[in-house]
Amino acid sequence: MFLAHISLLLQPIVLLSWLTSPTLAYTALSDHFLKLVPSGGDDFDIDHGKLLAPILIPRVPGTPGQVAAQEHFVNFFRSELPSWSIEWSNSTGKTPVTGDREIPFQNLLFKREPPWVQKGQSNLLTLVAHYDSKITPTGFIGATDSAVPCAILMHVARSIDRFVTQMHDEMSALGEGGTVPMDMGVQILLLDGEEAFLQWTETDSLYGARALAEHWESSQHPATSFYKNPLDQISMFVLLDLLGSANPTVPSPFLPTHWAYRAMANIEQRMRQLNLLESSPKRPFLPDAEKQVSSFGRGFVEDDHIPFMRRGVPILHLIATPFPTVWHTMNDDGAHLDMPTVRDWSRIVTAFALEWLDMMEVEPKDEAAARM
Numbered sequence: 001m002f003l004a005h006i007s008l009l010l011q012p013i014v015l016l017s018w019l020t021s022p023t024l025a026y027t028a029l030s031d032h033f034l035k036l037v038p039s040g041g042d043d044f045d046i047d048h049g050k051l052l053a054p055i056l057i058p059r060v061p062g063t064p065g066q067v068a069a070q071e072h073f074v075n076f077f078r079s080e081l082p083s084w085s086i087e088w089s090n091s092t093g094k095t096p097v098t099g100d101r102e103i104p105f106q107n108l109l110f111k112r113e114p115p116w117v118q119k120g121q122s123n124l125l126t127l128v129a130h131y132d133s134k135i136t137p138t139g140f141i142g143a144t145d146s147a148v149p150c151a152i153l154m155h156v157a158r159s160i161d162r163f164v165t166q167m168h169d170e171m172s173a174l175g176e177g178g179t180v181p182m183d184m185g186v187q188i189l190l191l192d193g194e195e196a197f198l199q200w201t202e203t204d205s206l207y208g209a210r211a212l213a214e215h216w217e218s219s220q221h222p223a224t225s226f227y228k229n230p231l232d233q234i235s236m237f238v239l240l241d242l243l244g245s246a247n248p249t250v251p252s253p254f255l256p257t258h259w260a261y262r263a264m265a266n267i268e269q270r271m272r273q274l275n276l277l278e279s280s281p282k283r284p285f286l287p288d289a290e291k292q293v294s295s296f297g298r299g300f301v302e303d304d305h306i307p308f309m310r311r312g313v314p315i316l317h318l319i320a321t322p323f324p325t326v327w328h329t330m331n332d333d334g335a336h337l338d339m340p341t342v343r344d345w346s347r348i349v350t351a352f353a354l355e356w357l358d359m360m361e362v363e364p365k366d367e368a369a370a371r372m
């Protein structure tokens with residue numbers, strides 16, 4: 001990540017995407033449904049937790065740790081979420097510290113679309129984190145940066161899966177679908193090569209994200225498709241980064257997507273009121289719900305969303321700012337995580353995804369059958 005200032009060039013694009021952003025008319029989750037949203041519990045344990053422990057290792061591109069992390073993600077989706085498609089988006093590149101060697105950057109894309117859609121027909125809630133870790137200091141883990149966000153997204157996928165299945169089955173039975181609001185799916189992008197190898201520059205950072213955004217821009221769907229390319233299918237690019245330390249503050253940087261930020265902040269507030277969250281921060285994780293239009297400035301944090309934002313994709317950037325004190329130090333490890341905060345984020349993001357996908361349509365009625 002890198003703190004930067006928005007360039008004038010970006011403004012017209014941002015404004016345009018604001019004016020054309022879809023007005024989603026989803027129903028808020030009921031209190032009953034919010035209470036059922038699972039936290040992931042012991043699966044986030046730093047020593048033995050099924051989701052997180054295996055990726056609390058150095059994950060530098062071109063090293064065995066990169067491969068181990070990839071295997072962890074792929075095995076999880078293959079064994080637990082077989083309905084999700086798995087796709088690799090591979091590129092290679094040279095870095096300022098690895099000489100002539102071509103370093104592999106391998107994004108992993110997991111997707112669940114309605115079964116009836118043709119190519120380029122679904123709009124996709126897109127949940128994103130980077131799984132690579134920084135090459136220095138030697139042995140750096142990057143627990144908040146971004147092992148925890150990756151584990152949270154795995155938890156979101158498995159928590160929403162049965163509702164997605166039910167929704168698709170019911171819609172198929174009723175012969176529904178075929179319209180933009182109805183053809184909703186979800187994809188999870190675990191990106192590689194976010195970190196700079198030497199020093200953050202345009203070319204030494206965001207290796208995986210830059211390759212993917214470029215590739216998608218040139219991947220035209222058939223002329224009859226509603227969406228012209230995979231970038232166009234992204235209904236919201238929700239990027240998680242630097243999450244897992246206590247007392248995070250995640251601001252709302254972008255006016256065009258502030259409405260989506262507000263939706264998530266509202267979920268956090270409701271979950272706190274219902275005593276569903278474990279942490280007791282001094283202020284909400286998402287404190288900017290009431291931010292005034294005139295307060296949106298030009299400062300923002302450079303991260304994996306940049307190559308997508310430049311191409312007009314709507315962005316919800318969930319990054320603790322100021323950065324956690326452990327940022328880019330050896331202390332960004334499992335031991336320095338605040339587990340109540342980690343589990344609370346997993347609840348909030350899961351609830352947001354359920355609400356976005358309009359899952360009140362399939363709200364569990366029976367308490368016994370509802371255990372998620």
Ligand SMILES: [Zn+2]
Binds near residue numbers: 001134145195328
């Ligand atoms: Zn980093």
